[in-house]
Amino acid sequence: MGEIKGVVTIQWLEPDVFLFIPDNEKPLTFIRPNGQVITPKRMITDGGSIPRPMWAFRSYSPWGYAPAFIIHDWLFHAKNCDLAIAKDYDLDSAGLTMGEVIKTLMETKRAEKDEFTVGVMMAAVTSRFARSAWETGACIPAPAAFNTAPTMEYRLEFK
Numbered sequence: 001m002g003e004i005k006g007v008v009t010i011q012w013l014e015p016d017v018f019l020f021i022p023d024n025e026k027p028l029t030f031i032r033p034n035g036q037v038i039t040p041k042r043m044i045t046d047g048g049s050i051p052r053p054m055w056a057f058r059s060y061s062p063w064g065y066a067p068a069f070i071i072h073d074w075l076f077h078a079k080n081c082d083l084a085i086a087k088d089y090d091l092d093s094a095g096l097t098m099g100e101v102i103k104t105l106m107e108t109k110r111a112e113k114d115e116f117t118v119g120v121m122m123a124a125v126t127s128r129f130a131r132s133a134w135e136t137g138a139c140i141p142a143p144a145a146f147n148t149a150p151t152m153e154y155r156l157e158f159k
Contacts, residue, residue: 002104003031004067004158010045012152016062019142020045020070026157030071030101036088038097040074042142048121059117066156068101072125081139091134095126110158 007023020043022028029039047062048069054060062069075094078086089097099122105111106118124130 001107002033002100003029004101004104004108004110005029005031006039006158008066008070008154008156008158010047010066010154012154013044013143016046018045018047019043020073028067028070028158030067030097030104032097032100038071038074038085040070040077043074043077044140044142045070045073059112059114065102065105065111065121067158068098068105068121071101072098076134076137077139079134080137081141091131092126094134095122095130098122098125 006026006028008028009021009023011019011021013019020040022039022041027039029037031037047066048064050060050062050064055062059065072094075085075089075097077083079089079094099118102111102118102121106113
């Protein structure tokens with residue numbers, strides 16, 4: 001099992017487009033079971049890229065496993081933007097890492113235990129569709145900070 005700590009702050013920009021903003025004092029951090037540390041930086045996210053018909057099922061929403069989706073999106077962002085952390089990951093290890101975060105959420109009772117869902121999520125993020133996005137995705141820089149308060153902001157803290 002890994003360890004999740006820190007704060008997840010998401011600001012709504014437009015439908016299905018959100019800005020992840022790292023907390024200066026308590027940044028979201030995932031410590032993998034192998035000891036690797038992942039601390040996402042500011043980026044655009046859509047949460048989990050769950051097909052809309054699947055949203056009807058429990059835990060299959062874009063924010064059902066928010067920390068896992070943020071960590072996974074960060075690894076994609078790092079790859080697409082050629083950041084240093086990207087050298088440590090390929091599509092399969094990024095998918096495995098997302099699975100580790102989901103399992104950690106389940107083991108720490110922040111999410112209902114459901115090994116089937118973990119398997120489905122990991123299969124989806126290592127599929128040929130995901131591979132295409134991994135290999136051809138564009139670097140999308142995060143916008144500058146808002147000058148005014150955002151329309152919506154969501155904050156989760158993991159201790």
